[in-house]
Amino acid sequence: MASGPQFNLDHDVVYGAVERVSPLVERVTCENPSRFTFKGTGTYIIGNDDVMVVDPGPPEDGHVDALVAALDGRTVTHFLITHTHGDHSPAAATLKQHFDAPTVGFGPHPLDRPDPDAASEDEDSGFGFDDDEADEPTEQVESENEGYKSEHAHDWDFAPDMVVGHGDVIDGAGFSVEALHTPGHISNHLCFALGAEHSLFSGDHVMGWSTTIIPPPDGSLNAYLDSLRLLVPRDETVYYPTHGAPITAPQTLVPALLGHREARTEQILACLGDGLETIKDMVLRMYTHVDKKLYNAAGASVMSHLLALHEIGRVTCSDDQPKPRSTYQLAD
Numbered sequence: 001m002a003s004g005p006q007f008n009l010d011h012d013v014v015y016g017a018v019e020r021v022s023p024l025v026e027r028v029t030c031e032n033p034s035r036f037t038f039k040g041t042g043t044y045i046i047g048n049d050d051v052m053v054v055d056p057g058p059p060e061d062g063h064v065d066a067l068v069a070a071l072d073g074r075t076v077t078h079f080l081i082t083h084t085h086g087d088h089s090p091a092a093a094t095l096k097q098h099f100d101a102p103t104v105g106f107g108p109h110p111l112d113r114p115d116p117d118a119a120s121e122d123e124d125s126g127f128g129f130d131d132d133e134a135d136e137p138t139e140q141v142e143s144e145n146e147g148y149k150s151e152h153a154h155d156w157d158f159a160p161d162m163v164v165g166h167g168d169v170i171d172g173a174g175f176s177v178e179a180l181h182t183p184g185h186i187s188n189h190l191c192f193a194l195g196a197e198h199s200l201f202s203g204d205h206v207m208g209w210s211t212t213i214i215p216p217p218d219g220s221l222n223a224y225l226d227s228l229r230l231l232v233p234r235d236e237t238v239y240y241p242t243h244g245a246p247i248t249a250p251q252t253l254v255p256a257l258l259g260h261r262e263a264r265t266e267q268i269l270a271c272l273g274d275g276l277e278t279i280k281d282m283v284l285r286m287y288t289h290v291d292k293k294l295y296n297a298a299g300a301s302v303m304s305h306l307l308a309l310h311e312i313g314r315v316t317c318s319d320d321q322p323k324p325r326s327t328y329q330l331a332d
């Protein structure tokens with residue numbers, strides 16, 4: 001198996017400060033660290049006097065105040081939104097009260113807002129690990145789950161003023177960016193390429209500190225892999241993800257991320273070939289070396305692969321749609 005992606009956990013930030021990352025780009029980081037946001041949301045400012053703002057972030061007063069101060073005296077021409085998760089788009093609404101500029105995105109959230117009266121997560125959402133196998137209800141795990149709810153929640157209210165699709169160019173003052181449609185993490189995900197610096201604002205599509213989660217039902221591993229493959233022939237030399245440090249060797253990382261997922265798919269096909277039928281059994285075979293607390297996260301990853309294999313007809317499933325406790329078999 002090829003060596004896996006090399007992740008970079010070295011990322012020092014000064015929350016609320018304007019940090020220069022290149023001649024045309026600055027970053028202001030929100031103090032919303034979690035296991036899903038790493039050190040927090042990095043909001044990028046492109047340009048000097050006339051600027052575009054990438055991913056304004058969560059609706060947190062301190063972060064909005066820091067951005068208002070950072071943008072004081074400048075003209076904002078566009079708010080670029082990579083996708084409609086709660087740690088990326090919501091602050092645009094508040095910033096628009098200060099700066100008269102359109103939001104730019106692929107579209108509103110792809111899913112319907114859940115009915116607050118409906119029962120939350122069905123009780124069989126788990127993969128069936130015994131209590132001593134996964135997720136002890138420690139304080140730490142609980143607070144991390146809270147982090148998922150608050151920081152990585154969905155932004156149901158956002159609708160872009162300017163709808164853009166793959167290849168559309170957004171002209172600023174003295175520079176322009178190209179939108180790349182990169183579904184997978186969420187179907188409305190965009191990356192933005194800044195040709196003037198051969199750089200790419202990669203949102204949550206490619207991050208240097210972690211793999212990308214592919215949450216069902218809208219997340220799609222097949223779409224995500226296609227969205228990685230479309231980056232391979234491109235010539236950007238640095239990526240700026242919304243979480244984590246700049247990625248300085250994307251031409252190495254992107255193929256490694258692809259290889260990592262392809263190797264995982266092969267492992268799952270091998271499990272199925274050996275007659276393992278449940279996600280739980282596959283996790284117990286494939287993740288022997290990881291902390292049991294991560295079994296549910298591993299289960300979610302295995303399930304994203306099974307959904308993808310089911311979608312292309314290579315795997316059959318005991319339910320109409322793959323579920324955490326379905327049984328799976330290789331298709332004939």
Ligand SMILES: [Zn+2]
Pocket residue numbers: 083085185204
């Ligand atoms: Zn996200």
